[in-house]
Amino acid sequence: TDLALIRNFSIIAHIDHGKSTLADRLIQRTGGLSDREMSAQVLDNMDIEKERGITIKAQTVRLNYTAKDGQTYALNLMDTPGHVDFAYEVSRSLAACEGALLVVDAAQGVEAQTLANVYQSIEHDHEIVPVINKIDLPAAEPEKVRAEIEDIIGIDASEAVMASAKSGIGIDEVLEAIVTKIPPPKGERDKPLTAMLVDSWYDPYLGVVILVRVIDGVIRKGLQVKFMQGGTEHLIDRVGAFTPKRIDLPELGPGEIGFITAQIKEVEQAKVGDTVTTVKGGATQALPGYKEVQPVVFCGLFPVDAADFDKLRESIGRLRLNDASFSFEMESSAALGFGFRCGFLGLLHLEIIQERLSREYDLDLITTAPSVVYRLAMTDGTIKELHNPADMPDPVKIAEMEEPWIKATIYTPDEYLGSILKLCQDRRGIQIDLTYIGGRAQVTYELPLNEVVFDFYDRLKSISRGYASFDYEQIGLREGDLVMMNILVNNEPVDALSMIVHRSQAEARGRGLVERLKELIPRHMFKVPIQAAIGAKVIARETISAMRKDVTAKCYGGDISRKKKLLDKQKEGKKRMREYGNVSIPQEAFIAALRMG
Numbered sequence: 001t002d003l004a005l006i007r008n009f010s011i012i013a014h015i016d017h018g019k020s021t022l023a024d025r026l027i028q029r030t031g032g033l034s035d036r037e038m039s040a041q042v043l044d045n046m047d048i049e050k051e052r053g054i055t056i057k058a059q060t061v062r063l064n065y066t067a068k069d070g071q072t073y074a075l076n077l078m079d080t081p082g083h084v085d086f087a088y089e090v091s092r093s094l095a096a097c098e099g100a101l102l103v104v105d106a107a108q109g110v111e112a113q114t115l116a117n118v119y120q121s122i123e124h125d126h127e128i129v130p131v132i133n134k135i136d137l138p139a140a141e142p143e144k145v146r147a148e149i150e151d152i153i154g155i156d157a158s159e160a161v162m163a164s165a166k167s168g169i170g171i172d173e174v175l176e177a178i179v180t181k182i183p184p185p186k187g188e189r190d191k192p193l194t195a196m197l198v199d200s201w202y203d204p205y206l207g208v209v210i211l212v213r214v215i216d217g218v219i220r221k222g223l224q225v226k227f228m229q230g231g232t233e234h235l236i237d238r239v240g241a242f243t244p245k246r247i248d249l250p251e252l253g254p255g256e257i258g259f260i261t262a263q264i265k266e267v268e269q270a271k272v273g274d275t276v277t278t279v280k281g282g283a284t285q286a287l288p289g290y291k292e293v294q295p296v297v298f299c300g301l302f303p304v305d306a307a308d309f310d311k312l313r314e315s316i317g318r319l320r321l322n323d324a325s326f327s328f329e330m331e332s333s334a335a336l337g338f339g340f341r342c343g344f345l346g347l348l349h350l351e352i353i354q355e356r357l358s359r360e361y362d363l364d365l366i367t368t369a370p371s372v373v374y375r376l377a378m379t380d381g382t383i384k385e386l387h388n389p390a391d392m393p394d395p396v397k398i399a400e401m402e403e404p405w406i407k408a409t410i411y412t413p414d415e416y417l418g419s420i421l422k423l424c425q426d427r428r429g430i431q432i433d434l435t436y437i438g439g440r441a442q443v444t445y446e447l448p449l450n451e452v453v454f455d456f457y458d459r460l461k462s463i464s465r466g467y468a469s470f471d472y473e474q475i476g477l478r479e480g481d482l483v484m485m486n487i488l489v490n491n492e493p494v495d496a497l498s499m500i501v502h503r504s505q506a507e508a509r510g511r512g513l514v515e516r517l518k519e520l521i522p523r524h525m526f527k528v529p530i531q532a533a534i535g536a537k538v539i540a541r542e543t544i545s546a547m548r549k550d551v552t553a554k555c556y557g558g559d560i561s562r563k564k565k566l567l568d569k570q571k572e573g574k575k576r577m578r579e580y581g582n583v584s585i586p587q588e589a590f591i592a593a594l595r596m597g
């Protein structure tokens with residue numbers, strides 16, 4: 001394809017501002033799919049994505065559009081994941097484009113997460129085309145939003161397209177703006193092949209499918225290529241694009257975005273950001289910006305029913321086929337039996353995997369407290385990385401302990417600011433900046449990630465009634481006065497509830513946990529003490545008093561079927577219990593105890 005007839009763009013939008021609806025309209029208008037095929041939203045093709053309205057895997061579609069100038073253009077629409085946990089994937093997708101549509105809800109205005117993506121897009125020298133969407137809404141204030149885009153983002157919005165993706169208004173204008181405003185890609189056909197690996201996923205029929213953006217040169221079937229960062233070589237057996245239906249193509253030239261397959265079995269071999277070149281006469285320099293992604297949040301996943309362990313292993317393995325950024329290894333817990341220690345890019349990533357396991361694979365799981373990665377400098381001079389509180393060495397052997405910190409930007413209507421500042425302060429936050437934009441406050445805090453992985457999002461959303469948005473980046477490790485807190489039930493430590501906390505927070509958190517457990521653990525025939533302890537020192541304690549009578553006692557001589565029902569109920573309850581020595585802890589207790597306020 002002639003470079004002048006190619007446009008590569010992505011859509012930047014805050015969640016719910018209408019990205020998928022607009023993408024669907026563009027696909028529909030350019031004739032990529034029939035109406036029936038359009039009935040399902042195309043780009044958000046996973047159930048969970050649809051329900052939560054979050055795009056997880058980037059998908060790219062090629063639209064053939066005949067513009068007003070009479071020329072037919074290939075418009076490559078690159079979908080980007082919409083969440084901070086996937087910031088690196090987003091950066092690679094943006095690097096593959098020359099421009100972006102900035103979709104802003106005419107009734108909501110600009111949001112913090114949009115800002116982060118817009119700034120990234122500007123850093124990639126993108127031409128940004130503002131689209132003010134949902135102008136059909138009675139609450140729409142397009143002129144106010146236009147001014148907001150200019151004031152807050154600092155780009156010209158005088159020619160912003162006014163659209164309603166839902167009612168199909170402004171769709172042709174969006175397509176024309178893509179062609180006339182976004183520059184065509186640059187690249188040379190005669191140079192050695194360099195193509196950026198933008199995304200990869202597992203397809204049961206094709207194996208690993210790799211999305212590439214060709215910078216220079218040509219990629220075609222039969223070519224022997226190598227991945228410069230991964231160091232592996234592969235024979236290309238298929239080249240094509242999605243329209244959004246998969247089509248095969250003879251080749252992909254400079255500036256083009258499309259897919260390749262090469263009989264690769266594991267996504268791990270096709271790392272996002274890698275450079276694809278030819279084995280013979282290939283490029284000598286890899287593309288800039290490659291990064292190896294590392295999980296930052298870890299937790300244990302255990303089957304409620306020990307018999308489900310094999311099913312869990314198989315299911316985790318399948319999920320991993322499609323997601324190389326999530327890691328797992330077998331773990332055994334005295335309390336929970338066999339399970340897996342899993343690593344995630346962030347909390348949302350954790351939730352998505354957890355949800356998919358329970359929904360798609362029908363698994364009942366216990367999740368242990370999420371933990372970040374601590375760096376321990378030991379007294380013998382060695383350095384340890386701690387992924388699991390259970391592996392915490394004897395504190396006397398630790399010289400110094402460091403924890404990861406983040407810089408968080410929160411964007412909120414003024415009225416919730418007070419409670420948000422208090423939340424950040426309670427979580428050991430350090431305020432860096434506070435500015436007002438329009439009627440909204442933008443506040444920047446440095447926070448220990450450890451304080452955010454508990455329930456920061458939930459709290460933020462609830463105190464702001466869903467209005468605050470949150471964005472973060474990692475800013476490295478800092479020393480912290482951290483201690484390991486154990487929970488003892490009937491004097492037995494429950495390893496699944498062990499956690500690493502800051503000394504200043506230990507008592508409050510310990511108290512909260514034991515109080516909650518007291519409510520959640522049923523009475524036994526004997527007294528059950530529940531304690532939170534640091535080493536041998538008990539910092540909080542509650543006692544569950546003993547049960548007075550057998551539950552069935554009152555049925556003696558009474559209705560036999562009622563007694564049977566009661567026993568059945570007990571049996572049912574037992575199944576969902578975990579035995580600790582001689583104490584039963586219901587599964588809900590773990591989950592509830594870990595959701596602390």
Ligand code: GTP
Nearest residue numbers: 015016017018019020021053054082134164165166
């Ligand atoms: P993510 O995939 O989470 O990024 O969300 P999104 O930006 O793709 O939003 P989506 O397209 O799913 O739209 C969110 C909601 O807004 C849906 O209920 C749409 O029907 C609705 N919506 C999208 N465009 C318009 C519009 O122009 N007008 C109105 N009234 N509603 C719209």
